[in-house]
Amino acid sequence: EAQVTQNPRYLITVTGKKLTVTCSQNMNHEYMSWYRQDPGLGLRQIYYSMNVEVTDKGDVPEGYKVSRKEKRNFPLILESPSPNQTSLYFCASSAGGGPSTDTQYFGPGTRLTVL
Protein backbone atom coordinates (compact mmCIF):
# COMPACT_ATOMS: atom_id res chain seq x y z
CA GLU A 1 0.00 0.00 0.00
CA ALA A 2 1.34 3.43 -0.98
CA GLN A 3 1.80 5.48 2.13
CA VAL A 4 3.74 8.02 4.15
CA THR A 5 4.56 6.90 7.68
CA GLN A 6 5.66 8.98 10.62
CA ASN A 7 7.07 7.96 13.97
CA PRO A 8 6.32 8.54 16.71
CA ARG A 9 2.65 9.52 16.41
CA TYR A 10 2.65 11.15 19.84
CA LEU A 11 5.55 12.54 21.81
CA ILE A 12 5.82 14.45 25.05
CA THR A 13 9.26 15.79 25.86
CA VAL A 14 11.01 18.50 27.85
CA THR A 15 12.70 21.69 26.76
CA GLY A 16 16.16 21.18 25.36
CA LYS A 17 16.06 17.41 24.87
CA LYS A 18 16.99 16.62 21.28
CA LEU A 19 14.45 14.62 19.33
CA THR A 20 13.92 13.22 15.85
CA VAL A 21 10.64 12.55 14.09
CA THR A 22 11.03 10.08 11.27
CA CYS A 23 9.20 10.16 7.95
CA SER A 24 9.29 7.45 5.34
CA GLN A 25 7.49 6.99 2.01
CA ASN A 26 7.30 3.91 -0.18
CA MET A 27 6.26 5.59 -3.44
CA ASN A 28 9.75 6.48 -4.71
CA HIS A 29 8.80 10.15 -4.55
CA GLU A 30 11.48 12.76 -5.14
CA TYR A 31 9.81 15.56 -3.18
CA MET A 32 9.28 15.46 0.58
CA SER A 33 8.21 18.15 2.98
CA TRP A 34 7.49 18.89 6.62
CA TYR A 35 4.65 21.06 7.92
CA ARG A 36 3.40 22.13 11.27
CA GLN A 37 -0.27 22.70 11.93
CA ASP A 38 -1.38 25.10 14.65
CA PRO A 39 -4.92 26.22 15.50
CA GLY A 40 -5.84 29.33 13.57
CA LEU A 41 -2.61 29.28 11.57
CA GLY A 42 -3.25 26.40 9.22
CA LEU A 43 -0.29 24.49 7.80
CA ARG A 44 3.07 26.13 7.53
CA GLN A 45 5.93 24.61 5.63
CA ILE A 46 9.08 23.99 7.67
CA TYR A 47 11.52 22.40 5.21
CA TYR A 48 11.27 20.59 1.92
CA SER A 49 13.51 18.45 -0.22
CA MET A 50 13.45 18.11 -3.97
CA ASN A 51 15.65 15.01 -3.93
CA VAL A 52 18.43 13.24 -2.07
CA GLU A 53 20.91 15.68 -0.51
CA VAL A 54 18.79 18.67 -1.61
CA THR A 55 16.91 20.52 1.12
CA ASP A 56 15.44 24.03 1.35
CA LYS A 57 13.82 26.17 3.98
CA GLY A 58 10.10 26.69 4.03
CA ASP A 59 8.32 29.50 5.83
CA VAL A 60 9.13 28.51 9.43
CA PRO A 61 12.50 26.69 9.51
CA GLU A 62 13.86 28.20 12.74
CA GLY A 63 14.61 25.59 15.39
CA TYR A 64 14.45 22.66 12.98
CA LYS A 65 16.88 20.63 10.92
CA VAL A 66 16.31 18.02 8.25
CA SER A 67 18.39 15.61 6.23
CA ARG A 68 17.77 13.61 3.07
CA LYS A 69 20.37 10.90 2.80
CA GLU A 70 18.01 8.40 1.22
CA LYS A 71 15.11 8.99 -1.12
CA ARG A 72 12.54 7.32 1.11
CA ASN A 73 13.42 9.01 4.43
CA PHE A 74 13.19 12.63 5.53
CA PRO A 75 13.68 12.97 9.31
CA LEU A 76 12.84 16.18 11.17
CA ILE A 77 15.30 17.05 13.93
CA LEU A 78 14.69 19.38 16.85
CA GLU A 79 18.12 19.96 18.41
CA SER A 80 16.82 21.90 21.40
CA PRO A 81 13.03 21.83 21.49
CA SER A 82 11.12 24.69 23.07
CA PRO A 83 7.47 24.96 24.15
CA ASN A 84 6.62 27.06 21.07
CA GLN A 85 7.37 23.99 18.99
CA THR A 86 4.43 22.17 20.52
CA SER A 87 2.37 21.40 17.45
CA LEU A 88 0.99 18.79 15.08
CA TYR A 89 3.57 17.87 12.45
CA PHE A 90 2.87 16.40 9.03
CA CYS A 91 5.25 14.91 6.55
CA ALA A 92 4.26 14.79 2.88
CA SER A 93 5.69 13.50 -0.37
CA SER A 94 5.02 13.90 -4.06
CA ALA A 95 6.52 12.76 -7.31
CA GLY A 96 8.38 14.75 -9.91
CA GLY A 97 8.54 18.49 -9.43
CA GLY A 98 6.85 18.66 -6.08
CA PRO A 99 3.55 20.31 -5.14
CA SER A 100 3.54 22.54 -8.20
CA THR A 101 3.22 19.58 -10.52
CA ASP A 102 1.93 16.67 -8.48
CA THR A 103 -0.37 15.75 -5.65
CA GLN A 104 1.10 15.62 -2.18
CA TYR A 105 0.46 12.58 0.00
CA PHE A 106 0.41 13.28 3.70
CA GLY A 107 1.43 11.17 6.65
CA PRO A 108 -0.83 10.62 9.67
CA GLY A 109 0.79 13.34 11.77
CA THR A 110 2.92 13.53 14.90
CA ARG A 111 1.55 15.39 17.88
CA LEU A 112 4.47 16.87 19.80
CA THR A 113 4.24 18.47 23.22
CA VAL A 114 7.29 20.25 24.64
CA LEU A 115 7.06 20.97 28.36
Place this chain on the structure above:
Amino acid sequence: AQSVSQHNHHVILSEAASLELGCNYSYGGTVNLFWYVQYPGQHLQLLLKYFSGDPLVKGIKGFEAEFIKSKFSFNLRKPSVQWSDTAEYFCAVTPNRDDKIIFGKGTRLHILP
Protein backbone atom coordinates in the same frame (compact mmCIF):
# COMPACT_ATOMS: atom_id res chain seq x y z
CA ALA B 1 4.42 38.66 0.94
CA GLN B 2 2.61 35.83 -0.77
CA SER B 3 -0.42 34.68 1.16
CA VAL B 4 -3.61 32.69 0.94
CA SER B 5 -6.77 33.95 2.62
CA GLN B 6 -9.72 31.82 3.55
CA HIS B 7 -12.57 34.10 4.51
CA ASN B 8 -14.52 31.79 6.76
CA HIS B 9 -12.85 30.22 9.75
CA HIS B 10 -15.86 28.27 10.88
CA VAL B 11 -18.97 27.38 8.88
CA ILE B 12 -22.03 25.55 10.17
CA LEU B 13 -24.60 24.21 7.72
CA SER B 14 -27.49 21.79 7.73
CA GLU B 15 -27.45 18.71 5.53
CA ALA B 16 -28.50 19.38 1.92
CA ALA B 17 -27.51 23.04 2.13
CA SER B 18 -25.24 24.45 -0.56
CA LEU B 19 -21.66 25.24 0.30
CA GLU B 20 -19.21 27.85 -0.91
CA LEU B 21 -15.87 28.38 0.82
CA GLY B 22 -13.86 31.38 -0.23
CA CYS B 23 -10.15 31.41 -1.06
CA ASN B 24 -8.09 34.32 -2.33
CA TYR B 25 -4.37 34.47 -2.97
CA SER B 26 -1.99 37.37 -3.27
CA TYR B 27 0.30 36.54 -6.17
CA GLY B 28 0.13 38.02 -9.63
CA GLY B 29 1.99 35.40 -11.59
CA THR B 30 1.18 31.86 -12.65
CA VAL B 31 -0.10 29.68 -9.87
CA ASN B 32 -1.27 26.16 -9.20
CA LEU B 33 -4.21 25.91 -6.80
CA PHE B 34 -5.39 23.18 -4.49
CA TRP B 35 -8.06 22.31 -1.98
CA TYR B 36 -7.19 19.76 0.68
CA VAL B 37 -9.53 18.24 3.25
CA GLN B 38 -8.76 16.93 6.72
CA TYR B 39 -11.47 14.74 8.24
CA PRO B 40 -11.51 14.50 12.04
CA GLY B 41 -8.49 12.59 13.28
CA GLN B 42 -7.15 11.98 9.80
CA HIS B 43 -4.41 13.37 7.61
CA LEU B 44 -4.87 15.73 4.71
CA GLN B 45 -6.19 14.49 1.41
CA LEU B 46 -6.40 16.23 -1.92
CA LEU B 47 -9.93 17.27 -2.93
CA LEU B 48 -9.09 18.90 -6.24
CA LYS B 49 -6.44 20.92 -8.02
CA TYR B 50 -6.10 23.42 -10.82
CA PHE B 51 -3.00 23.60 -12.98
CA SER B 52 -4.30 24.96 -16.29
CA GLY B 53 -7.18 24.67 -18.75
CA ASP B 54 -10.85 24.73 -17.77
CA PRO B 55 -11.12 27.03 -14.74
CA LEU B 56 -13.99 24.95 -13.35
CA VAL B 57 -12.41 21.97 -11.68
CA LYS B 58 -14.27 18.96 -10.40
CA GLY B 59 -12.90 16.93 -7.52
CA ILE B 60 -13.86 13.99 -5.39
CA LYS B 61 -17.08 13.61 -3.40
CA GLY B 62 -19.03 16.09 -5.52
CA PHE B 63 -16.82 19.10 -4.82
CA GLU B 64 -15.85 21.62 -7.46
CA ALA B 65 -13.91 24.87 -7.53
CA GLU B 66 -13.71 27.77 -9.93
CA PHE B 67 -10.52 29.66 -10.67
CA ILE B 68 -11.23 33.32 -11.40
CA LYS B 69 -7.92 34.85 -12.35
CA SER B 70 -9.15 38.45 -12.30
CA LYS B 71 -10.30 38.04 -8.72
CA PHE B 72 -7.34 35.92 -7.57
CA SER B 73 -9.90 33.48 -6.23
CA PHE B 74 -10.40 29.73 -6.11
CA ASN B 75 -13.66 29.14 -4.25
CA LEU B 76 -14.79 25.66 -3.30
CA ARG B 77 -18.42 24.64 -3.86
CA LYS B 78 -20.74 21.75 -3.29
CA PRO B 79 -24.45 21.93 -4.17
CA SER B 80 -25.68 19.70 -1.35
CA VAL B 81 -23.54 18.87 1.68
CA GLN B 82 -23.70 15.73 3.77
CA TRP B 83 -22.95 15.11 7.41
CA SER B 84 -19.81 13.24 6.31
CA ASP B 85 -18.43 16.48 4.84
CA THR B 86 -17.70 17.69 8.35
CA ALA B 87 -13.98 18.44 8.19
CA GLU B 88 -11.41 21.18 7.92
CA TYR B 89 -10.73 22.50 4.43
CA PHE B 90 -7.49 24.09 3.30
CA CYS B 91 -6.83 26.12 0.21
CA ALA B 92 -3.22 26.09 -1.04
CA VAL B 93 -1.18 27.79 -3.72
CA THR B 94 2.17 27.17 -5.35
CA PRO B 95 3.22 30.63 -6.57
CA ASN B 96 4.94 30.63 -9.90
CA ARG B 97 4.64 26.88 -9.86
CA ASP B 98 7.34 26.92 -7.24
CA ASP B 99 8.67 24.17 -5.04
CA LYS B 100 7.11 25.83 -2.02
CA ILE B 101 3.45 25.63 -1.20
CA ILE B 102 1.46 28.10 0.86
CA PHE B 103 -1.63 27.01 2.76
CA GLY B 104 -4.50 29.09 4.00
CA LYS B 105 -5.45 28.96 7.66
CA GLY B 106 -8.28 26.55 7.03
CA THR B 107 -12.06 26.58 7.30
CA ARG B 108 -13.69 24.30 9.79
CA LEU B 109 -16.97 23.00 8.34
CA HIS B 110 -19.57 21.49 10.61
CA ILE B 111 -22.63 19.84 9.08
CA LEU B 112 -25.68 19.37 11.26
CA PRO B 113 -27.55 16.11 10.65
